[in-house]
Amino acid sequence: MEKSRIVILGAGESGYGAAMLAQKQGFEVFVSDSGRIADTYKEKLNALAIPFEEGQHTNELITNAIEVIKSPGIPNKAPIVAAIKQANIPVISEIEFAKRYTKARTICITGSNGKTTTSTLIYHLLKKAGINASLAGNIGKSFAAQVAEDQFDWYVLEISSFMLDNMYEFKADIAVLLNITPDHLDRYDYKMANYAASKMRITQNQTDADYFVYCADDTETMKILQTMKLQARQFPFSILHHVEQGAWLEDDLIHININSKEQFSMSIAALALQGKHNIYNSMASGIVAKVLDIRNATIREGMGDIKNIEHRLEFVAKISGVTYINDSKATNVNSTWYALESVSSGVVLIMGGVDKGNDYEMLKDLVKSKVKAIVCLGKNNKRIHEAFEDDVEMIVNTFSAEEAVQVAYHLAKKGDTVLLSPACASFDLFTSYEDRGIQFKKAVKEL
Template identity: 70%
Template structure:
């Protein structure tokens, strides 16, 4: 028997706790259940708000009487409690889907295998600098649901992972940005690229011809999927390989954006974010800004003074002429490819962690050109050794950030860069990629 007023939230992280607060505000009886331990500050919030919760278990009698279940993006479809919930016919949705019901704000949604946090942060920075009343949420910042409950923004910039998109059904994005599709999280998609790509394209569902779809015309997977489906939204592609109108392209060293009577140009040398991948990110953000008809001087200023997010190609400093860069957020091979592609010195590369079925072959050419030694940071480094032993003479195993930094420092020469860009998840030795990045930075400071 379902309770018509009861909503269950599975997972008590940022998104779950925010969803619980919004559900309570909307008059629902709310129960929060987390199979793991709940962090103290989230537990305190639930206590303060008088929301019932449990941790380290899922009580089925409680969960299976809900009218709806709001699921944390980290919980896979194959989890027993999700299977049982769906068998009972109880809808399972994301925090984003739920929160979207209670806001009239315009939504810019950004997804892609790589660059989405940078592009989301840059887009938000451009809009906020232009004086718009804008919120930042999704995979970044404060929970979307909590902001919907407590703020009155006219516009949100949302970073949307494929896991979030999987549990979104009626939610509509006014301006959708798809940066790229490269192999990632394939363990969640039956190791089928087409399943993962279809998940990314859910960002276009429910769009009408009054909406916009901004995408990379140079990304083969994106183009492949588009050939087989109808997109209702107005298309605004971007490319650094060919001239595109309407959309964005590179002319000599200038980004050129043309969107229905809106024109913009900016030299790539003036961009705060350097590297080929960041030209793409800047184009995507720039198109969104021009769709909103922001003034060119304001966009230029924002694109030139933007500070990148922590743990993404973050400069930690120089010691004895050796540069240290923290790119701990690079949890897949493609992110590491982008990091290496932007390096202009010889590199000591720190790789490793929880391997999600990585194909390291795409890194081989860059590693051959730029990497003098690989320092593995993970419990099981066999696949890294197998992939690179014929390309790099020195491959060393380490089991802590401190050890990895010290070994890298001794292997590096003056003028080299020590780059932490692991291409793997961090859960074998660290709490998360932030913890890995912070430990790396601390170890650099202690040299």
């Protein structure tokens, strides 16, 4: 009998993982990438004798599949995706595919900002509690690859809106929505409502046995929640007001009550991850931990000793009294707002890159009060100049991480902070936000 054929679009981490799992499940597999496939993934595909193509998508090799697993980075409007849909072939995400082959339960975290930090913190708390868990999704090793090779009871999955767009049967046992702020609007017809609806797919298929954790202070979340009837048990978190069940802030203490036998409380001064945004991330993580009945002492210990994530408000060095911070993961305006909100004034801000239709208006007040100079790092910095020329004394254009750091070094004085928080994607000058962050750190170390 001929095997059913599955085609995978995109040969990055998720694509390779999906190919490996599909082959293990007995499908005939073909991988197609319109760009160049990294040598590491080529070697892995060759080792499994999985055929692939790069630099193109050949329609006839793709539109004969029973199902296509698409990388989240490929827009639904791409011509090849249109051709697949025309052929009535279902297009799904790697997460949707992998979930079919595991009985493990899932904690799924989405939101415009804070996903990586919160996912990492939840995973950290689960490991501390001795729960057999793994971390996957938008972070680390692919979910599909782990399902193919390992056995876990729980998966903590960082999930982007692009992944959610191609998830249909999938269900989160615990869904966490941190916030909804303008990001990737180019993929959603520049309509906030479309983007918000995409984020709310994190709750799809949930029953009254499941949990939904969300931020009661987030305007867009509250707006769309009013239009929906959810089955799951809901636990909000807020730093602005008291909530009956969920998490709230009072007298600089985080309180969590989910109707358990014991409430949880912890001073925000004892959190390893500081800044207002991290109070939210810690609250969301704490609610999940309480849902899983993790002991208060374990939660406190975990929240107090987690290390900060690379490229997310990461301290790099202090040189001649100037602090250098790598926040390369800030690929949208809201992330940069959080970064500026968490540092004191006297900031030399390095920003720029591929602008995804950014609205810089929300940064203006913080830039006015805290930023002394902006160092642009990108090929086209026109919109940054237009947005902030009246708010800062100096805006300088640079075209490499090394040049940006050199310029910032000369502009900063003792007590200042040089903050790389780009508010833009990295693909004009770098291969990824990680590459941008690594080059920034290297340049700082060479000062």
